[in-house]
Amino acid sequence: MAELVLREDRDGLTVLTLNRPEKLNALTVALFQELRDHVEAIAGDEAVRCVVLRGAGKCFSAGNDLADIGAGKTPPSRGWHSETLRMMEKMPKPVIAAVHSHCYTGALEVALACDFILAADDAKFADTHGRWALTPVWGMSQRLPRRVGIATAKRMTFTAETVPAAEALRIGLAEYVVPLASFDAEIEKLGRRIADNSPFSHAAAKRLLEATDARPLDAGLAWEWQESEGRGPDAAERIARFLKK
Missing domain, CATH: 1.10.287 (Helix Hairpins)
Known part of the structure; x- marks a missing residue:
């Protein structure tokens, strides 16, 4: 069975890749468990000086796997997803979300738990909880307004609108935007620049x-x-x- 989160170590830079490309990296309990395992391992690994989280294939992640939810798949405990993202957020190493194409709802909550977001110019962000009659339990209501301001967070939440990369940059959701053609090179350049510091x-x-x-x-x-x-x-x-x- 293929790994759902891949780890690649590059001399101080570690790249974690969400690896369900055939499902647009939709987030399941099983995928989160592998992400949590990697976070626990990396947190105490002195060889790791910077972490990049990205998605395989066509996008970062389309968000929560609704089929997983519909099938009644449940986490090991209440608040487990939120706890996992908090563990990633508190890692004593810079953690960068490298987002291309879709980054919706649960995926946006994952990206917001990183220190900042590097976006490709085709990136698209949205909070679609309201579309599915859901409410945040992974941190959206807390991290999104801290990143973009409460009024903008309310607009994104109430409309469930898709925010393109240029708008994400303007509102402060993404730290900066690069052309998709140079995305991989920029990930390496940014990660190396961070990893070279103390x-x-x-x-x-x-x-x-x-x-x-x-x-x-x-x-x-x-x-x-x-x-x-x-x-x-x-x-x-x-x-x-x-x-x-």
Whole structure:
């Protein structure tokens, strides 16, 4: 049986690929279990310095597999999907969602749990919970407004409209957009640029940003100087290398 999430390690850069291309990478309980297993393994893997999450074939993911839902497939516990995405979100490594073509509902919730979204110019995003009489339980109601603002999140939620890549960039949903023809090259370039920097700094910065998100500025500044982890074990080597240039 084919793996539902593939892992490829590239000298510090790890690419996780949702691997149900024949079903547009629709999300099932079984696929989520494999994603969770990879997240648990990568979180403690010091060789991994950056993670990219993408989809195989024609798109990132068309979203929840309605056939899986209709068949009564249930997760191991209540809140299990949300817990899995929170585990990915809190990994002490940058996690980038690389989105091409469809990224709908559950797939958008997965992408939002990454640190930011790199979009191909054919990317299309939507929250279609309302179309199917569903409500979010994987984090949409919390992460989407934090990314795009509450009014824009409400518009996407109430209309279930499809947001193209250019609009996703304008509203802050996608961090930047590249032509589909250069998408693979940009994934490698971005991942390598991140992986080349200090894993200590990445982990510390993620903890600071997470802890102070939406706090008043003075409270955030106080947290930063009280909780900042200072200089990492690779600082001296990195500075010496620069000074030798």
